Amino acid sequence: MSIKPLIILPDPILRQVSKPVERVDGDLRKLADDMLETMYDAPGIGLAAIQVGEPRRLLVIDLAKEGEPPQPHVFINPEILESADQCSVYEEGCLSIPDYYAEVERPASVRVKYLDRDGKLQEMQAEGLMATCLQHEIDHLNGVLFIDHISKLKRDMVVRKFKKLAKDKVPGKMVG
Numbered sequence: 001m002s003i004k005p006l007i008i009l010p011d012p013i014l015r016q017v018s019k020p021v022e023r024v025d026g027d028l029r030k031l032a033d034d035m036l037e038t039m040y041d042a043p044g045i046g047l048a049a050i051q052v053g054e055p056r057r058l059l060v061i062d063l064a065k066e067g068e069p070p071q072p073h074v075f076i077n078p079e080i081l082e083s084a085d086q087c088s089v090y091e092e093g094c095l096s097i098p099d100y101y102a103e104v105e106r107p108a109s110v111r112v113k114y115l116d117r118d119g120k121l122q123e124m125q126a127e128g129l130m131a132t133c134l135q136h137e138i139d140h141l142n143g144v145l146f147i148d149h150i151s152k153l154k155r156d157m158v159v160r161k162f163k164k165l166a167k168d169k170v171p172g173k174m175v176g
Helices: 026-041 128-141 152-168
Strands: 046-048 058-061 073-083 087-094 097-107 109-115 121-127
Touching: 026 046, 026 058, 026 073, 046 128, 058 128, 073 128, 087 128, 097 128, 097 152, 109 128, 121 128
Parallel strands: none
Antiparallel strands: 046 058, 058 073, 073 109, 087 097, 109 121
16 A cells, blocks of 8 residues: 655654664564555655654665666664765655755765564665665654755755645645
C-alpha cells in the first residue's frame, strides 16, 4: 500500500527528531515495504519514515537505474560513524519539497551503522550517490531538510513559495 509523503509546509512533523526503533518485527517490515512502494511510485531514490508521518528512525533507499532490477536497502536506526573530509556536490530534490532542486555539498563518503530488515547489525562504507542519499535521509530523521544546506536567500524563497501554496490549499495537513 503506497503512502502519500508529507509536503514540507505547513506540517511541522518533518522537523521532528525521529525516535529509535525498539523492535524489528513484521509491522516494521510492512512499513518499510510500504515506504519502498511509495518511493518507487513517486518516483524517488530514498524515503525516511518521518516523510510519511511515522517519526521512527527508519529509511529506505534504492539507487537502481531505470531498467535495472530493484536493489532496495532498509536502514533501521542508522547512524553516521564517520564522514570524509573531502566533499562532493549533488543536485538534490525531495519528495517533501516537490519540484525544487538545489546543489548541496556534503561529505563524499560516510561510514554508517544500522540494523537491516532482519534486525541484524550492519555497517556500510558508502561513497558517491549512496553517501549523499544516506546523509539526506538521516537528516530527515534528525529534523533537517536539504534546504537547510543551501543559502539563506534560496531557502527563504522556497519557504515563501510553499507558504503561498499552503494558503491556496484547503486547511489541514497537506499531502503529496
